[in-house]
Amino acid sequence: HTQETLLEVNNIEVIYNHVILVLKGVSLTVPKGGITALLGGNGAGKTTTLKAISNLLASERGEVTKGSITYRGDSVADLNPADLVKRGVIQVMEGRHCFEHLTVEENLLTGAYTRREGKGAIARDLEMVYDYFPRLKERRKSQAGYTSGGEQQMVAIGRALMSRPETILLDEPSMGLAPQLVEEIFTIVRDLNEKEGVSFLLAEQNTNVALRFAHYGYILESGRVVMDGPATELRENPDVKEFYLGMS
Numbered sequence: 001h002t003q004e005t006l007l008e009v010n011n012i013e014v015i016y017n018h019v020i021l022v023l024k025g026v027s028l029t030v031p032k033g034g035i036t037a038l039l040g041g042n043g044a045g046k047t048t049t050l051k052a053i054s055n056l057l058a059s060e061r062g063e064v065t066k067g068s069i070t071y072r073g074d075s076v077a078d079l080n081p082a083d084l085v086k087r088g089v090i091q092v093m094e095g096r097h098c099f100e101h102l103t104v105e106e107n108l109l110t111g112a113y114t115r116r117e118g119k120g121a122i123a124r125d126l127e128m129v130y131d132y133f134p135r136l137k138e139r140r141k142s143q144a145g146y147t148s149g150g151e152q153q154m155v156a157i158g159r160a161l162m163s164r165p166e167t168i169l170l171d172e173p174s175m176g177l178a179p180q181l182v183e184e185i186f187t188i189v190r191d192l193n194e195k196e197g198v199s200f201l202l203a204e205q206n207t208n209v210a211l212r213f214a215h216y217g218y219i220l221e222s223g224r225v226v227m228d229g230p231a232t233e234l235r236e237n238p239d240v241k242e243f244y245l246g247m248s
């Protein structure tokens with residue numbers, strides 16, 4: 001029995017500044033209920049792929065010049081990020097991007113802005129976020145700009161959860177964090193996947209940790225998918241071991 005497909009990226013090309021070809025025909029699929037990892041080194045095109053999906057390339061003079069991107073079978077090419085959130089897809093950008101002058105709790109509440117339900121539902125979801133991130137509950141009254149890098153990453157994910165997404169596009173959650181915090185954040189991602197049913201497309205340079213938590217992986221090199229497969233198979237693949245896991 002095959003899994004339902006949520007996101008389908010089909011052979012996309014992305015060009016920056018009209019001349020710089022950065023994605024050279026990338027295809028990938030995100031199934032419902034999965035954690036899908038997009039792997040590759042610095043500059044391979046991971047962030048560009050996520051931004052292509054959520055239509056964030058225009059402000060960087062980038063555009064999708066070939067291929068298609070669909071969510072539940074419908075093209076997302078003309079959706080702005082707010083429309084995409086209404087369809088159930090939200091991106092957590094690299095570098096966290098908290099509102100530094102707002103408190104942790106105020107940051108989380110900004111994530112519920114597209115919702116039409118009453119205060120009760122939003123309050124319940126805030127408690128749900130605090131259940132997954134007890135640290136954020138402790139820090140709820142703190143100004144976000146004064147919390148640690150790990151806490152800001154949690155705020156960014158927590159804020160995304162407040163929109164009740166079906167799919168989260170998560171860009172480089174491990175960036176700049178100590179190994180123990182990386183472990184903590186990935187464990188929460190897995191819990192959210194298993195208990196809340198949130199699907200993830202996760203861009204990561206840290207192949208090692210990503211392949212332990214993801215179900216399926218795609219490896220990008222210079223704007224092309226050079227390998228893909230179930231995470232358990234990629235972990236055992238000799239090339240992946242040699243070039244990405246550093247344990248040949």
Ligand code: ATP
Nearest residue numbers: 016020022040041042043044045046047048049060
């Ligand atoms: P990182 O881990 O650094 O985010 P990445 O795999 O996400 O790496 P991208 O950020 O998607 O890679 O970048 C892919 C390529 O596109 C790089 O060569 C980068 O220099 C180039 N690039 C990114 N943004 C722009 C831009 N606005 N204009 C021109 N080139 C860009």
